[in-house]
Amino acid sequence: MEISIIIPTKNAEKYINNLIINLKNQTIKPKEIIVIDTNSKDKTKEICTQHKDVQFIHINDGEFDHGGTRNRAAKKASGDILIFMTQDAIPNNDKFIEELIKPLGKNNVVASYGRQLPSESSSELEKFARGFNYTNEDVIKSKDDIDKLGVKTFFFSNVCSAFIKEEFYKVGGFPEKTIMNEDMIIASKFIFNDKKTFYASKAEVIHSHNYTYIQQFKRNFDVGVVFADSGHYFVGIKSESEGVKFVKEAIRYLIKRNKVYLIPHLIIESGFKFIGYKLGSNYKKLPMKYVKKMSMHSFYFDKKDINKNKNKEEKEALADA
Structure with a gap:
């Protein structure tokens, strides 16, 4: 299976070089990395274009859409697996991709998402929140889990996620013109179409926020x-x-x-x-x-x-x- 990685960016100079290097040094290497950038004012484009195997797509202010922008980049992807990352999510080890894609295609699983670990500078409550939402146990989710898990059945995160491309397009890709949570919406589409999603606890990235x-x-x-x-x-x-x-x-x-x-x-x-x-x-x-x-x-x-x-x-x- 060939892997395409898609990363939406906006002023990502602080993170993007480290992220690209980490992704290229994985045990399973991506076929391509596609960066779709919303008119960054820093050195994001300069850094990306230094990597010859990175495809850089520019979009203007006002064009960004959480689902639509990702769909736009996905149309350029040639891999059979689509991995979506955010610019500030850094793989915790070199087996991130390997662990993230491992469940795909097994037991009717069509999409997976990884574990987000807090950074060292995270607040105590942020550390708790990451542990609450991202445990150390794998979870497979289907329509049968709705009564037990409620809204958690559809919990899914594009901070680091993977899809079988054929299945991604069967449900029309991400919803467009939604304010956020395009990841949970596509998860609901899969689940109500009798497919399954998978939380891959060993696919780890460092990603957290200290919100006011x-x-x-x-x-x-x-x-x-x-x-x-x-x-x-x-x-x-x-x-x-x-x-x-x-x-x-x-x-x-x-x-x-x-x-x-x-x-x-x-x-x-x-x-x-x-x-x-x-x-x-x-x-x-x-x-x-x-x-x-x-x-x-x-x-x-x-x-x-x-x-x-x-x-x-x-x-x-x-x-x-």
Whole structure:
């Protein structure tokens, strides 16, 4: 099997050279690395073009779309397996690709995602969050797991993921014009089409964020928007219970490590997440100028405004005809 790796970038100078070198030094080497860059202002392009086996695609500001941009790069890929990475996810060892693709094609598994480990500089709560979402045990997920796992059945991450290309296109690739969570949406497509996804715990990357309260609010606002605009992919599935479970386990984690003083921080952060999610879920009832301020990806709503105006103009033109 031949492997194509796709990496969307934006001002990735800090990470991209290290990532490319790591990927080329894996036990299973990729056939090609495709970087699709959104008008970086730093040395991203210069670094990428120094690697002769890296294909560099430039797109303009305003063209980026979480699903659409990845689909655009996938059309250029010649491998039978597509691996998607984010620019700041660095393989933890040289068996990352080997472990990530190992389950594909077995037991009806068509897609896999890897384990994200926190960086040394991560906060205590970020370390817990990575361990909560990315355990040290493999998990195979199918339609049969919905009653037991709920929304976790569809948990999937494009930080590092792999797909059998033929199966990827059978479900139409990633959804386009979605604010985020294109990875969970494609996972739901597979699962509701009686396919399986796989969490490959031995496929490790270093990847974490130390978000502020406001950043957590904005990120979870956008998650709420996903469920408002793309809820048909998750019919009957509720996600709030997973948040309650996270808080309870985080409190136990902090007590066990004698970090009780961080519990107020956890409660405040969780409040920002919950309020953000609830507002995002109901964004259609809010004034658009505030919606854009609350979102981490405000360009999504700019595109919605453009499409709304186009539709209005088309209706007016038909009425005048």
